[in-house]
Amino acid sequence: MSAARALGAILMREAARFVTQRERFFAALVRPLVWLFVFAAGFRAALGLSIQPPYRTYITYETYIAPGLCGMILLFSAMQSSLSLVNDRESGVMRLMLTAPWPRWFLLGAKLLAGALVGLIQVAAFLAIAALYGIKFTWAGYGAMLPAAALSALMLGALGLVLSARVRQLENFAGIMNFVIFPMFFLSSALYPIWKMQESSPLLAWICRINPFTHGVELIRFALYGQLNALALAVVCGAGALFFALALWGYEPARTKG
Amino acid sequence: MIRTLLLTTLLAGPALADEIWVTNEMDDTVSVIDAKTLTLKTTYPTGERPRGVTFSKDFKYLFICASDSDAVQVMDPNTGEILHDLPSGEDPEQFVLSPDNRTLYIANEDDAITTVVDTETRRVVAQIDVGVEPEGMGISPDGAIQVTTSETTNMAHWIDTASHKIISNSLVDSRPRHAEFSPDGAQLWVSSEIGGTVTVFDTETKAEIGKISFEIKGVQPEKLQPVGMKFSPDATRVFVALGPANHLAVINVADLSVEKYILVGRRVWHMAISPDQTRLFTTNGVSGDVTAIDLASLEPVATIQVGRFPWGAAARPTDN
Numbered sequence: 001m002s003a004a005r006a007l008g009a010i011l012m013r014e015a016a017r018f019v020t021q022r023e024r025f026f027a028a029l030v031r032p033l034v035w036l037f038v039f040a041a042g043f044r045a046a047l048g049l050s051i052q053p054p055y056r057t058y059i060t061y062e063t064y065i066a067p068g069l070c071g072m073i074l075l076f077s078a079m080q081s082s083l084s085l086v087n088d089r090e091s092g093v094m095r096l097m098l099t100a101p102w103p104r105w106f107l108l109g110a111k112l113l114a115g116a117l118v119g120l121i122q123v124a125a126f127l128a129i130a131a132l133y134g135i136k137f138t139w140a141g142y143g144a145m146l147p148a149a150a151l152s153a154l155m156l157g158a159l160g161l162v163l164s165a166r167v168r169q170l171e172n173f174a175g176i177m178n179f180v181i182f183p184m185f186f187l188s189s190a191l192y193p194i195w196k197m198q199e200s201s202p203l204l205a206w207i208c209r210i211n212p213f214t215h216g217v218e219l220i221r222f223a224l225y226g227q228l229n230a231l232a233l234a235v236v237c238g239a240g241a242l243f244f245a246l247a248l249w250g251y252e253p254a255r256t257k258g
Numbered sequence: 259m260i261r262t263l264l265l266t267t268l269l270a271g272p273a274l275a276d277e278i279w280v281t282n283e284m285d286d287t288v289s290v291i292d293a294k295t296l297t298l299k300t301t302y303p304t305g306e307r308p309r310g311v312t313f314s315k316d317f318k319y320l321f322i323c324a325s326d327s328d329a330v331q332v333m334d335p336n337t338g339e340i341l342h343d344l345p346s347g348e349d350p351e352q353f354v355l356s357p358d359n360r361t362l363y364i365a366n367e368d369d370a371i372t373t374v375v376d377t378e379t380r381r382v383v384a385q386i387d388v389g390v391e392p393e394g395m396g397i398s399p400d401g402a403i404q405v406t407t408s409e410t411t412n413m414a415h416w417i418d419t420a421s422h423k424i425i426s427n428s429l430v431d432s433r434p435r436h437a438e439f440s441p442d443g444a445q446l447w448v449s450s451e452i453g454g455t456v457t458v459f460d461t462e463t464k465a466e467i468g469k470i471s472f473e474i475k476g477v478q479p480e481k482l483q484p485v486g487m488k489f490s491p492d493a494t495r496v497f498v499a500l501g502p503a504n505h506l507a508v509i510n511v512a513d514l515s516v517e518k519y520i521l522v523g524r525r526v527w528h529m530a531i532s533p534d535q536t537r538l539f540t541t542n543g544v545s546g547d548v549t550a551i552d553l554a555s556l557e558p559v560a561t562i563q564v565g566r567f568p569w570g571a572a573a574r575p576t577d578n
Contacts, residue, residue, distance in 0.1 A: 041475075041476070047476075047503070047504045048504050048521050048522075048524070051561055056560040057521075057549055057550075057561040058504070058521050058523055058545075058558070
């Protein structure tokens with residue numbers, strides 16, 4: 001069996017799961033759209049947010065949270081993907097996969113890649129609907145967004161792998177997800193600019209700044225405007241590598257017995 | 259097509275670095291913005307509380323209403339030097355330069371008069387009694403009719419420039435602050451700040467053609483306060499600055515409908531169009547900046563920090 005075939009099999013499995021669970025796709029889209037249409041509209045920031053990079057002029061709140069909602073999609077998608085790993089473990093599919101004659105990093109990497117692809121498709125669909133709603137970016141922006149979102153997706157996916165290595169049962173995973181997703185999402189720059197957070201609490205602003213999810217969102221935000229946020233890129237790559245290393249360590253045979 | 263292109267190239271001559279000049283009401287300065295790079299070029303001091311601002315038709319002089327200095331100042335735009343003051347009456351807020359490039363019509367807010375000044379002899383030619391708190395100043399393209407709006411009387415006064423007499427008065431909604439003739443002279447547009455409307459008149463009959471009101475989702479109606487107005491270069495659209503609503507309204511001249519609202523800085527006052535006619539610039543009083551809008555896409559491009567409370571704006575092409 002070639003590496004390409006193994007990778008293809010894992011990708012196909014993820015794709016099949018994605019296609020057969022159509023409601024999952026819609027649920028993944030509805031969530032950020034509700035935020036965009038209901039939350040952002042209710043926020044009443046129709047008078048414009050202060051200018052900060054990468055923006056060059058005043059923007060509406062809807063425009064501000066669009067990259068944050070892309071991040072939200074990737075976060076949920078990554079957690080969903082790792083949830084399926086826990087499911088695989090319970091059902092015995094994982095044992096099958098891990099006994100394939102390929103190094104562990106390759107199998108986990110393929111799984112990670114598959115999950116990231118699914119997330120990217122969802123982000124693309126979300127941005128298409130947002131564009132119909134009037135939140136548009138340039139084609140160059142959309143082009144630059146793809147690698148930025150892919151890196152963020154890989155980083156979040158790797159975090160999901162770490163969690164899935166530590167959790168044995170599906171029931172426990174739901175709890176973990178709440179402990180990871182909500183703080184990561186709310187304590188980031190996805191919904192509010194960090195300077196706004198700074199005004200209410202410097203501690204919260206500090207947490208936002210060290211949250212890798214913030215950097216994933218900022219990487220996407222800058223990319224949508226054709227700009228590179230070097231710090232965000234460094235943090236996303238660094239955190240992604242660290243999480244993946246932790247996941248490999250967590251999935252070592254000695255630790256996954258039972 | 260080729261002929262047009264050639265003609266345009268010939269007329270344009272060397273590369274033009276267009277400038278937008280903005281008066282900063284609280285800083286007593288004018289800021290000069292490079293209309294291409296969208297950066298602040300320089301700042302020159304002026305008299306106190308500069309508001310209305312306009313260039314002479316040959317761009318040799320910049321006229322500035324220094325309201326609290328009770329003067330209209332004449333600046334050399336190449337050096338930023340104030341050459342001299344013109345007599346203006348008290349508290350000049352807005353003015354309009356006649357197409358003859360010589361006569362200046364100045365609104366004296368505190369005295370309820372419109373002062374007519376000859377910029378060459380530097381003398382007051384006439385003073386015309388108008389309503390209380392005159393402000394908006396418009397002049398027909400042929401220079402025959404000057405319109406002064408008075409904020410408290412809620413009227414547009416049509417003044418015959420030959421006789422310096424009011425020939426007609428038109429009632430508009432509360433606090434009219436700006437008057438603008440269409441480039442063909444057929445229509446007069448008057449914005450009412452408190453009334454929240456723009457009234458359009460037929461110049462010939464002086465009858466009201468239509469009235470435009472505004473609505474922006476998520477913005478309280480009382481914040482929709484139309485002030486400055488500007489016709490697009492092709493005269494198919496009018497841009498209306500909506501003050502504390504932080505938006506411009508784009509109005510279709512053909513049917514007087516609002517096509518679009520464009521988000522700009524806080525408390526938008528007045529506008530200028532770059533001489534190459536590609537961008538519109540707005541002065542945002544409270545946020546102390548100027549927003550540049552691409553006229554083709556009607557999207558804001560950038561916002562440039564200037565002094566405190568930018569108010570008036572004027573454009574000039576420069577050979578560099």
